[in-house]
Amino acid sequence: MEKVQAGRAEDSSPAVQEAQEAQKAKNMQETREAQVAPKLQSTRSPLAQPDQPELELVLVRHGYTQWNKEHRYLGRTDVPLAPGETERLQQLRTQVPLTGEFRRVYCSDLRRCRETLAALVPHLKPQAVYDARLREMDFGAWEGCTYEQLKDNPLYRSWIDNPEAATTPGGEAWAQFAARIDHFWTELQQEAEAPAVTRILLVTHGGVIRQLLARMIGGVTFYTAAAPAPGEVTVLRLRRDGGSWHMAAGNVDG
Numbered sequence: 001m002e003k004v005q006a007g008r009a010e011d012s013s014p015a016v017q018e019a020q021e022a023q024k025a026k027n028m029q030e031t032r033e034a035q036v037a038p039k040l041q042s043t044r045s046p047l048a049q050p051d052q053p054e055l056e057l058v059l060v061r062h063g064y065t066q067w068n069k070e071h072r073y074l075g076r077t078d079v080p081l082a083p084g085e086t087e088r089l090q091q092l093r094t095q096v097p098l099t100g101e102f103r104r105v106y107c108s109d110l111r112r113c114r115e116t117l118a119a120l121v122p123h124l125k126p127q128a129v130y131d132a133r134l135r136e137m138d139f140g141a142w143e144g145c146t147y148e149q150l151k152d153n154p155l156y157r158s159w160i161d162n163p164e165a166a167t168t169p170g171g172e173a174w175a176q177f178a179a180r181i182d183h184f185w186t187e188l189q190q191e192a193e194a195p196a197v198t199r200i201l202l203v204t205h206g207g208v209i210r211q212l213l214a215r216m217i218g219g220v221t222f223y224t225a226a227a228p229a230p231g232e233v234t235v236l237r238l239r240r241d242g243g244s245w246h247m248a249a250g251n252v253d254g
Helices: 002-011 014-042 085-090 111-120 122-127 154-161 174-191 206-216
Strands: 054-061 104-107 128-130 197-204 233-241 244-247
Touching (some): 054 206, 104 111, 104 122, 104 174, 111 197, 174 206, 206 233
Antiparallel strands (some): 054 233, 233 244
């Protein structure tokens, strides 16, 4: 009897009653959460957006040719890299943007770009797509000429002042040049719509890189865009949002 009475005395103490009430409250809370959780899951929108796709474009300018060193206009003319340039480019293989894997590799079909690709990233040659749309502008009759040779030509002066309004003799009109770059960029965007970070390598020419930069970066024009030095790299990081690609924060490296 004393044990029973002692037990009843302990059960009726304020401390025990407080503990029992706390346990009861905890049990009720767990029951509520179990009931509410399925409702919360069922109200999640089926239209919730996945992570925004990202695109990293690694833009490589071809190495020096002899004409580059002599400051001659070089567009469609298919000259090789300058003597010793392959060895110089091989020393640039350690550029960080050139490491890792690429989903796509595109290269101008002109020799100086093909040789640059082989010197910088030889393991990517089997993956490369050689595309004539990535060629430099065709300078027509002025191919191989220097500024000193052309500076007194009135048409040349007009072309320098406004290449959209004047065309080199036998060369490519500005509208044609811009249109083929835009066509390539449109197709590239379609290639890059996977819901993950995508890396794409382009080996091309200074004018093409400047036009791409002007196309992608607000407030930048062909005339203000800066192409990398021959054999070097510019990296663009883009994010797809609202059906179009926009520059990501902290973006241009080069």
